[in-house]
Amino acid sequence: MQSIEMNPEAAVANLTRRSWAEPWKVKVVEPLKMTSLSDRKKAIAEAGYNTFLLRSEDVYIDLLTDSGTNAMSDSQWASMMMGDEAYAGSVNFYHLEEAVQKYYGYRYVVPTHQGRGAENLISRILIKPGDFVPGNMYFTTTRLHQELAGGTFVDVIIPEAHDPASEHPFKGNVDLAAFERLIEKVGARKIPYITIGATVNMAGGQPISMANLREVSALAHKHGIRVILDATRAVENTYFIQQREAGYAQKPVATILKEFCSLSDGCTMSGKKDALVNIGGWLALNDADLCDEARNLVVVYEGLHTYGGMAGRDMEAMARGIVESVQDAHIRARIGQVEYLGQKLISWGIPIVRPVGGHAVYLDARAFYPQLTQDEFPAQTLAAELYENSGVRAMERGIVSAGRDPESGKNRYPKLELVRLTIPRRVYTQAHMDVTAESVLDLWQQRKTVKGLKMVYEPKYLRFFRARFERL
Ligand SMILES: *Cc1c(COP(=O)(O)O)cnc(C)c1O
Numbered sequence: 001m002q003s004i005e006m007n008p009e010a011a012v013a014n015l016t017r018r019s020w021a022e023p024w025k026v027k028v029v030e031p032l033k034m035t036s037l038s039d040r041k042k043a044i045a046e047a048g049y050n051t052f053l054l055r056s057e058d059v060y061i062d063l064l065t066d067s068g069t070n071a072m073s074d075s076q077w078a079s080m081m082m083g084d085e086a087y088a089g090s091v092n093f094y095h096l097e098e099a100v101q102k103y104y105g106y107r108y109v110v111p112t113h114q115g116r117g118a119e120n121l122i123s124r125i126l127i128k129p130g131d132f133v134p135g136n137m138y139f140t141t142t143r144l145h146q147e148l149a150g151g152t153f154v155d156v157i158i159p160e161a162h163d164p165a166s167e168h169p170f171k172g173n174v175d176l177a178a179f180e181r182l183i184e185k186v187g188a189r190k191i192p193y194i195t196i197g198a199t200v201n202m203a204g205g206q207p208i209s210m211a212n213l214r215e216v217s218a219l220a221h222k223h224g225i226r227v228i229l230d231a232t233r234a235v236e237n238t239y240f241i242q243q244r245e246a247g248y249a250q251k252p253v254a255t256i257l258k259e260f261c262s263l264s265d266g267c268t269m270s271g272k273k274d275a276l277v278n279i280g281g282w283l284a285l286n287d288a289d290l291c292d293e294a295r296n297l298v299v300v301y302e303g304l305h306t307y308g309g310m311a312g313r314d315m316e317a318m319a320r321g322i323v324e325s326v327q328d329a330h331i332r333a334r335i336g337q338v339e340y341l342g343q344k345l346i347s348w349g350i351p352i353v354r355p356v357g358g359h360a361v362y363l364d365a366r367a368f369y370p371q372l373t374q375d376e377f378p379a380q381t382l383a384a385e386l387y388e389n390s391g392v393r394a395m396e397r398g399i400v401s402a403g404r405d406p407e408s409g410k411n412r413y414p415k416l417e418l419v420r421l422t423i424p425r426r427v428y429t430q431a432h433m434d435v436t437a438e439s440v441l442d443l444w445q446q447r448k449t450v451k452g453l454k455m456v457y458e459p460k461y462l463r464f465f466r467a468r469f470e471r472l
Pocket of ligand 1: 201272
């Protein structure tokens with residue numbers, strides 16, 4: 001990739017640095033429909049100014065999510081013909097088990113249809129009503145399963161995670177004092193485990209350091225509390241450890257990943273992210289009795305313990321995806337592309353959440369549109385404007401996503417109004433990133449004349465998916 005010039009110091013630094021490029025070439029292409037401004041105006045109005053309601057065929061560059069939107073390799077596609085679709089004991093399960101054991105290091109593997117399937121199993125096994133489950137910031141499905149099992153989630157992430165301007169290199173770290181205070185307050189017997197997200201999605205794809213996880217693990221284990229990793233983007237997390245933490249610069253990410261996972265007792269995994277597939281997940285554990293319970297439950301909720309809701313071919317593609325995902329050249333290009341887009345926007349003075357995270361760039365919509373009140377939906381407006389401007393689809397993360405307080409029925413007013421540009425793995429080129437960045441720049445230059453939206457339809461649950469708006 002071309003290095004980009006941000007400021008004089010960075011430009012000088014870049015003279016000593018060579019460009020890099022993706023470790024793959026394109027073999028199959030998926031044509032995209034090219035649309036005109038008037039096509040897009042019509043499409044976004046019909047979608048009620050909600051990017052979730054657009055038809056995918058009307059989208060040019062789809063940055064809605066990195067979940068299940070990965071491009072598979074030729075080896076993964078070839079493996080789709082190697083599916084052993086036997087009901088029990090599929091050879092593809094054993095390949096998946098071997099890959100998880102080899103690269104993540106856990107002893108036992110229970111396949112699930114995707115990440116939330118694994119979250120359901122572990123929550124049901126370990127949480128009793130009245131228990132507390134600390135974690136480094138909540139994730140939607142993770143917290144919901146903990147609550148459905150009768151637990152209460154307690155956020156113990158460091159305060160810097162909530163500050164978009166903080167440049168802390170490991171904003172996903174656990175506040176050890178907060179974790180210790182919770183243990184003192186409720187007692188270790190009421191804390192079955194701590195969930196560690198790596199990277200932390202809701203904080204903007206921010207990593208946790210090896211040193212912090214080591215301390216968390218020591219404190220938890222001293223009190224008989226288990227550590228369960230949300231390993232969804234753990235490979236991306238280990239890349240940040242390699243880049244930022246002393247002592248890891250010379251180690252391959254595969255080596256760092258194994259050390260990282262060894263500090264936990266098990267993990268839940270959404271293969272739709274790091275593992276380079278479109279569907280799949282797993283629960284991994286080191287304890288034989290817990291694994292036995294998980295195998296009992298997986299039969300109820302997912303499928304037999306050797307397929308867990310997946311086709312054999314999907315397990316094979318995931319097994320191969322795991323191997324590809326821990327290659328240094330792959331992960332550098334993956335995160336490098338996110339960084340490229342983020343640095344380009346920073347160099348133009350466009351306000352984004354910093355440091356740039358592992359899977360997405362977040363635009364600060366409040367800084368774009370200070371003339372809009374939060375009730376005029378600045379982030380929803382910016383996402384709609386972006387689509388109209390260039391056909392790039394992003395996602396609102398602000399007052400619409402935050403929803404209403406279930407008790408008072410009043411709107412929640414989150415501190416942040418963000419628009420998330422999430423980069424799928426191995427899907428788009430540097431030119432797509434340039435088109436995206438230039439469209440954002442165009443909106444930044446026109447920001448003063450923009451008016452907001454009003455909500456004209458509000459669904460009862462998770463309103464951001466289907467709410468409809470009109471221009472003010
Ligand atoms: C996506 C995701 C999940 C849930 O996984 P699904 O495969 O969507 O069910 C859990 N945790 C994190 C951090 C995620 O990003």
